[in-house]
Amino acid sequence: MSRPLSRLIAAALLLATPALPLPAHHSFAMFDPSKPMTFEGTVKTLQWTAPHAILWIQAGQVGKYAPGLWSLELPTSPGNLSKMGWSRTSLKPGDKVIVDINPIRDGRRAAQFKKVTIVATGKVLTVGAIPGAQPPK
Amino acid sequence: MKISPILAPLLASCALGWTLSVAAAEPEEPVNKAPAVQDWTAIASLPDLSGVWSPGPLDRFPPGSKTAPPWRPEQAAQIAALQKLEDDGSPQNIYVNCLPEGLPSSVTQTLNSVEFLVTPGRVTVLGEFDGNRLRRIWTDGRAHPADPDPTFSGHSIGRWERGVLVVDTAGFLPQVFIPMGQGVGLPNNGDMHVEERIYLTGPDTLKVDLTVHAPKVLAAPWHASRSFTRHRERKYDLVESSCRQGDYFDDVDGRGNAVFTPIPKDAGGAPIPPDQAQAPTP
Numbered sequence: 371m372s373r374p375l376s377r378l379i380a381a382a383l384l385l386a387t388p389a390l391p392l393p394a395h396h397s398f399a400m401f402d403p404s405k406p407m408t409f410e411g412t413v414k415t416l417q418w419t420a421p422h423a424i425l426w427i428q429a430g431q432v433g434k435y436a437p438g439l440w441s442l443e444l445p446t447s448p449g450n451l452s453k454m455g456w457s458r459t460s461l462k463p464g465d466k467v468i469v470d471i472n473p474i475r476d477g478r479r480a481a482q483f484k485k486v487t488i489v490a491t492g493k494v495l496t497v498g499a500i501p502g503a504q505p506p507k
Numbered sequence: 508m509k510i511s512p513i514l515a516p517l518l519a520s521c522a523l524g525w526t527l528s529v530a531a532a533e534p535e536e537p538v539n540k541a542p543a544v545q546d547w548t549a550i551a552s553l554p555d556l557s558g559v560w561s562p563g564p565l566d567r568f569p570p571g572s573k574t575a576p577p578w579r580p581e582q583a584a585q586i587a588a589l590q591k592l593e594d595d596g597s598p599q600n601i602y603v604n605c606l607p608e609g610l611p612s613s614v615t616q617t618l619n620s621v622e623f624l625v626t627p628g629r630v631t632v633l634g635e636f637d638g639n640r641l642r643r644i645w646t647d648g649r650a651h652p653a654d655p656d657p658t659f660s661g662h663s664i665g666r667w668e669r670g671v672l673v674v675d676t677a678g679f680l681p682q683v684f685i686p687m688g689q690g691v692g693l694p695n696n697g698d699m700h701v702e703e704r705i706y707l708t709g710p711d712t713l714k715v716d717l718t719v720h721a722p723k724v725l726a727a728p729w730h731a732s733r734s735f736t737r738h739r740e741r742k743y744d745l746v747e748s749s750c751r752q753g754d755y756f757d758d759v760d761g762r763g764n765a766v767f768t769p770i771p772k773d774a775g776g777a778p779i780p781p782d783q784a785q786a787p788t789p
Contacts, residue, residue: 399775400775417756420752420753438783443777447748447753449619479780
């Protein structure tokens with residue numbers, strides 16, 4: 371493949387990347403998107419606060435991580451989350467869940483939230499791009 | 508010149524009166540006059556900025572790109588170091604302490620909706636970010652104070668020009684960032700001055716064009732824009748959004764009172780489980 375063509379494909383891939391959820395009040399650069407993880411845990415609380423909601427999950431041994439409480443930081447606040455189908459009762463203490471995360475780089479049980487699946491119902495909750503950026507239909 | 512005996516006392520009393528009126532002409536305390544019916548009526552003919560405005564896709568301003576602020580050459584090393592911090596995912600210098608973003612970031616970087624309240628003599632900008640952002644843009648013809656107290660959003664005066672709200676803002680804190688993205692930026696370091704043009708581009712679309720003058724760090728004015736989309740659905744109504752609330756757990760103290768307990772944070776502001784508050788040694 372010639373280099374200009376590979377560059378073109380790289381650029382096309384970049385353009386095709388879906389709009390990623392974006393952090394609201396601090397950079398999420400401390401989280402490592404190159405080491406995504408999926409594990410099962412139990413909801414302690416869904417902290418419904420600005421600037422970021424936080425999903426607190428109790429989990430057993432996950433790979434090299436000792437059992438304990440995880441902080442999974444959502445990239446935005448209740449104002450935006452409520453427009454993405456979330457509410458402060460979307461997840462209840464004791465719910466068994468499967469979470470997809472990007473872990474913090476320093477090895478602690480802290481992470482960027484990506485997706486949660488409620489085991490009992492199969493319901494999936496994610497966080498999309500800024501709501502309302504497009505005109506109403 | 509000979510002054511007639513009749514005119515002399517008249518002139519003297521005029522002179523005295525003039526002196527007295529000068530003595531009495533202390534600068535009047537400026538007041539915000541009560542709006543009259545016609546002041547409210549005049550607003551009906553201005554562009555309708557009502558509703559909730561959701562920001563468009565986020566802009567980033569990486570060094571060397573067409574959209575990047577034109578940094579002064581002597582800033583190059585700092586800018587490269589900041590960009591490396593961003594690229595490496597190291598702790599950042601912007602948005603880590605819940606202080607207001609100030610201009611221009613409150614326009615270019617916000618991810619939350621804003622409202623524009625147009626009332627006689629002012630436009631009030633409210634936002635969900637920053638623990639409920641508040642900007643007052645005075646449209647009553649006043650000038651900037653000669654020496655305004657520096658603030659995050661500065662002192663804003665505006666006027667309507669053929670459907671465009673033209674805003675001039677001065678009096679910024681020198682610490683207010685000029686952003687390179689969501690993670691890093693450079694303080695304006697003083698004397699920043701921002702011009703904005705706020706205008707409708709369609710029935711439910713609005714644009715803010717900014718020109719940022721920051722002579723301490725920029726070699727030339729920086730031009731940036733952000734688009735917004737109007738929503739009237741009630742689910743878009745702005746809600747309280749206190750930036751510091753996310754720094755605390757809901758908790759109950761030993762006496763049964765509902766209290767806030769601080770959450771440990773990493774250097775970049777991410778919440779950390781309390782039993783791992785100390786960062787591991789690398």
